[in-house]
Amino acid sequence: MTATLMIGPYSETDRDAMIEALDPVVVSGPGDVAGLDDATRAGIRAVAFKGHSAFGADEMDLLPNLALIANYGVGYDAIDVTAASARGIKVTNTPDVLNDDVADLAVALLLMTGREMEHASAWARSGEWQAKGEYPLNRKVSGGKAGIVGLGRIGREIADRLAAFKMDIHYFARSEKDTPGWTYHSDPVSLAEAVDYLVVALVGGKDTEKFVSNKVIEALGPRGIVVNISRGTTVDEAALLDALEAGKIAGAGLDVFLNEPNIDPRFYALDNVVIQPHQGSGTHETRAEMAALQRNNVLAFLQDQPLLTPVN
Template sequence: MQAAPPRLLQIGPLPSALEAVLQQRYQMHPLWKEPERGAFLARTAGSFDGAVTMSRHGCTADIFESLGKGVVACFGVGFEGLDLQAAARCGVQVSTTPDVLNDCVADCAFGLILASARGLVAADRHVQQGRWPAGPFPLATRVSGKRLGIVGLGRIGAAIARRGSGFDMPVRYHGRKPRPEVPYDYEPDLIELARWADFLVVACRGGAETHHLINTPVLRALGPQGFLINIARGSVVDEQALAEAIAQEHIAGAGLDVYEHEPHVPPGLLGRDNVVVLPHVAATTRETRAAMEQLVLDNLQAYFTTGKVLTPPA
């Protein structure tokens, strides 16, 4: 007699293609549809073999404690919303989807660099709204040869740095510690990196350790010729300080794909030609989405076959 498929909690909505495959392979239960989550978790404690989530949904201690075993597969590279201490305490393995999104996120970061410095979105509006016959579009800022500062030289930060080299940009980076194996200069002082950079790209982890790391002193150091680019986590940037810096022309502009309270964007960052705002789309290409979905499935299969996930948080 064939064993029943593993039972998995679905912590929140998932991409439709991934959800369809999961429902074919596993017994899925949508936790977010339970009206009394706490009572449900208490009533079903120990009866599920694992869970599937997304970085935006996270996985809290009460879910890990209810599982008491098994696996939590996360669609996304960010794991600040996953209570890893609770996971370790409860013996639950956790996986994320790193690496497969590096190139697309780095591409988007450079798209934001070009769009914000060259005013590409505003220039498009200049034509679309019929303003070109009345006068030329204002001068913009060159990108090639400018100084690129990266906050967080992880997998994505390194991919951004490589693209910067293609634009003949000197690259420096700031992080928890230097990486001797990379050909870029390490700057231990974030303020000094901002003061040096023409473009300051945020590519570090989210979470308490980096909350509002980019604040008024950093933005003041970046200066009226500098641009801030954020493709990391919205929580890393003090958005009120950024809106004030934009309004007071303390920095030249910004390119943003992430926000602290998505999908809500502070009004002070909207309606400005020198601020490009995207709806958290850096990794949302067909190719990357398919690769991330496959890695979730591969992690689940590996766990239920070998007892080990392929890509734990790192």
């Protein structure tokens, strides 16, 4: 009897590696757990989870011997960790291995939005360059003021990169951190007032819902650019859309949205937004490391070894 249940939309490579390592029962989403027969469900001790569909108390209760949920990804907001803890179920995630990729995408979104590179590309490709001459001037990014909302591991990677662009680094975090002279703000509105670029690197979940509020967005001002590589939930998206449409801020570079992939169609009408399809960690190298870390958490559990990256 197999002890592992694999849930979610995995790539072929990741699926094959998991099957080879753990011989799991495979379903495509949390909604499929109820369809498994009693004996199979009773045999499951570990879930290897991927995706954004909720995995909560109901699903856990369908698996009476579940003791581990190993999430694929650093963000585990799809998993009800409180419910898991109440049942003695351990949760793991895959931190750190994706920090570089996500930070790279954040910096690229900031530069692309600031330097209007999608528009400039269209200018060159559409014939406007020949017909109208130089692309209109835009803004200097280096030397600007950047505010990081959430100076965790990913936030710090972003700040380290932006510092090399001679940017003046400000940040919000729950407490002041040991930094190379970056400016701490205990209040996100004060942070937004101080900077032109607001890069959101918060953890997802209930606690950070709409943390970047209407008030924060308006404090950013007309030169302001919002970059979000965290979760769509961390920003008041309706307020962001209003501000972008009204020109209250200059633009946004976004990898994450509410209701992905069925994002608010208002985004498509905006030409001051660079849209990415939640590809922050979407590289072959990093996804292979994330899959390996997920598998190794399951293997450690099955072999009674300490979990590598526990969450609760």
